[in-house]
Structure formats: C-alpha cells, structure tokens
Amino acid sequence: xxxxxxxxxxxxxxxxxxxxxxxxxxxxxxxxxxxxxxxxxxxxxxxxxxxxxxxxxxxxxxxxxxxxxxxxxxxxxxxxxxxxxxxxxxxxxxxxxxxxxxxxxxxxxxxxxxxxxxxxxxxxxxxxxxxxxxxxxxxxxxxxxxxxxxxxxxxxxxxxx
Numbered sequence: 268x269x270x271x272x273x274x275x276x277x278x279x280x281x282x283x284x285x286x287x288x289x290x291x292x293x294x295x296x297x298x299x300x301x302x303x304x305x306x307x308x309x310x311x312x313x314x315x316x317x318x319x320x321x322x323x324x325x326x327x328x329x330x331x332x333x334x335x336x337x338x339x340x341x342x343x344x345x346x347x348x349x350x351x352x353x354x355x356x357x358x359x360x361x362x363x364x365x366x367x368x369x370x371x372x373x374x375x376x377x378x379x380x381x382x383x384x385x386x387x388x389x390x391x392x393x394x395x396x397x398x399x400x401x402x403x404x405x406x407x408x409x410x411x412x413x414x415x416x417x418x419x420x421x422x423x424x425x426x427x428x
Contacts, residue, residue, distance in 0.1 A: 269294065271326035276336070278303050280310075281317040290318070303339070307364040311351050316341050318353075345405035346370040346386050358398035370408075372401040 269275065276299045278290040290306055293299040303318060320336040337356055344352035347368040354361040360373040368388060375381035375394065384401035385392035386408050393408075395401040 269325055273325045275323045275325060277321045277323065278306075279319045279321065280306065280313075280315040281319060282314045283316055284314070288315075304364070307339070307341075307351070307353050308366070310341065311349060311365075344368060344370055345402045346409045361398075370405050372398060372405070 273294070275292055275294060276296065277292045278299055280288045280290050282288070291299055291302040293302070299320065303320070306315075306318070318339045320338070322334050322336050324332055324334075339353045339355050341350055342352045342354055342361075343350050344363040344365065347363060347365050347370070349363070349365050349368070351365040351368070352361055352363045352370070361371065362373075363370040368386070370384070370386045372382060372384045375383050380396070382395045382398055382401045383392060384395060384405055386405060389408060389412055391408050393401075393404050395404055
C-alpha cells in the first residue's frame with residue numbers, strides 16, 4: 268500500500284514528435300530499471316528517442332509533486348552504428364542495447380576524473396578523460412576490428428564475384 272509521502276517512479280517514452288507514453292509506474296528503482304532496459308533493447312524500430320524518469324511524491328499538490336530523476340536519449344552507437352545506444356543525462360554514462368554489441372561508457376568507480384569504455388564482443392576496454400573521448404575510442408575500436416577483418420579475408424578483389 269502506498270502512503271502519503273511515498274515516492275512513485277514513472278518511465279515515460281518520448282517520441283520524435285514530442286508525444287509521451289508511460290512505460291511503467293513502480294515503487295522500486297530496480298523494478299523500473301528492469302522495464303526500461305527491456306524497452307531499450309527493442310526500441311530501435313520505434314520513434315521513441317528519449318526516456319524520462321520522474322519521481323512523484325504521494326500527497327503533494329502542485330509542481331513540487333514531480334521531480335525529473337534522469338533522462339536517457341537514444342543515439343547511434345559508435346561501434347555497431349545502430350540507434351540502440353542510450354545516453355544518460357548530460358553524458359554521464361551510455362550503453363548499446365543491441366544484443367551483439369553491448370558497447371558501454373561509464374564513470375570509473377575509483378577515479379572521478381576517468382571515464383571507462385568498452386566493447387565486450389571484442390574484449391576491449393579503455394580509460395579516457397572525457398565522455399567525448401570515450402565515444403571516439405569506441406569508434407576507433409570498430410575501425411581497428413574492421414581493418415583486422417579486411418586483413419584476414421581471402422577476397423583479393425570484389426570483382427571476382
């Protein structure tokens with residue numbers, strides 16, 4: 268049972284045209300996060316470009332009843348280039364939700380000045396000084412993988428086919 272003063276969380280999907288659709292309303296952060304991750308994994312073929320997480324205080328009247336907790340916006344992944352890369356807030360952390368890619372960027376848990384990034388499929392991680400640098404590093408990881416794939420192929424000339 269929800270009581271006065273309790274906090275409720277909502278996840279709201281926002282489309283390209285600004286339309287909003289409530290994805291879920293939960294009491295626990297973990298439950299809402301599970302719904303959001305499931306949605307992000309399948310959102311590529313939708314027109315949803317942002318997810319906003321709001322918290323509501325039960326029994327509060329007026330604009331103070333709602334607080335925006337965080338926003339997530341969809342972008343092209345620097346590794347797989349699919350629009351399955353979700354960036355939290357003002358570039359705090361990001362993750363690709365494509366099942367084969369899973370590239371990520373997040374703050375280092377020990378050093379506040381460092382941003383870590385990685386591409387699990389290629390078993391690569393790197394430390395960076397900024398979010399922008401981490402995106403560039405992920406793009407370089409993709410370029411290196413493409414170059415290595417081109418070197419190992421037996422195809423000499425595409426006109427052979």
